[in-house]
Amino acid sequence: MMNTTPVLEVRNLTRIHGRGCDLCRTSTGDAAGTNTCPHCGSVVAIADVSFDLWPGEILGLMGESGSGKSSVVRLLHLDDRPTAGTARFQEAPGFSHDLAAIDEAVARRLRDTRFGMVHQNPHLGLNFGVSAGGNIAERLLCAGERSYAAIRALAGGLLVRTEIPRHRMDHQPGAFSGGMQQRLQIARAIAPSPGLLFLDEVTTGLDLSVQARILDLILELQRELGAAMIVVSHDLGVIRLLAQRTLVLRHGRVVEAGLTDQILEDPQHPYTQQLVGAAL
Ligand SMILES: Nc1ncnc2c1ncn2[C@@H]1O[C@H](COP(=O)(O)OP(=O)(O)OP(=O)(O)O)[C@@H](O)[C@H]1O
């Protein structure tokens, strides 16, 4: 698997909300026990986050509420811009972009064609004003598909692929169950066959049986599409099932990183030990 160049090379990615000061980084983080700078009140959402993501790999992000998981995903999905650091995205062999310094037109093209995002809150990821088919069609249009017949056929196929009955194509997402809304988000996310998928708490709040089917679907899609994924969850069961490698975040810092099985079997950092202990 790990033969070529990473899909993502993230180095010292940092996002500070507020005016920031010289002491922000040293007075926040794991040792300080806070992400809020006591000198200027800025919030260090993440600081010095570094990792590689390889083609076809699923990387887990875990950590308590407020630890910075969604911040990492928002920056990489180009919904927000970092205060410092770099994130090199390899679009094709020999052709890469620094996501930290990208112009908005390229950002839009990458979001439309190369990235897919599934939000915890389906209201952020779906357009509730149009039908299920329309939600997928929007993505296909953004990715450059122009033929009505092709769009309808592709949308129908994606609905079936994500186990949404085709006859529900013209229903609005508001009429769907929570599990179906998440599957529709997945269908919308994968519509342009992106190489990189972000899944932020995709199964949180769903029934266990519904969760299990969505997790199976994600693993099947990984095999079919070969897409690399970043999976955010505070549920260690989800991380264990999906992610080969995992980063543990606390107060915006990576406090532990490695193979998921190793982290969950033999956590090194006291915080990870506490997280794993609490989940037993
Ligand atoms: N726009 C913003 N302005 C100020 N602070 C922000 C902003 N966005 C995020 N933060 C802060 O950054 C920190 C990290 O937030 P983030 O959403 O990344 O956490 P998270 O790990 O995803 O948490 P959760 O599990 O609750 O979703 C939090 O302290 C949050 O309050």
Ligand SMILES: [Mg+2]
């Ligand atoms: Mg979050």
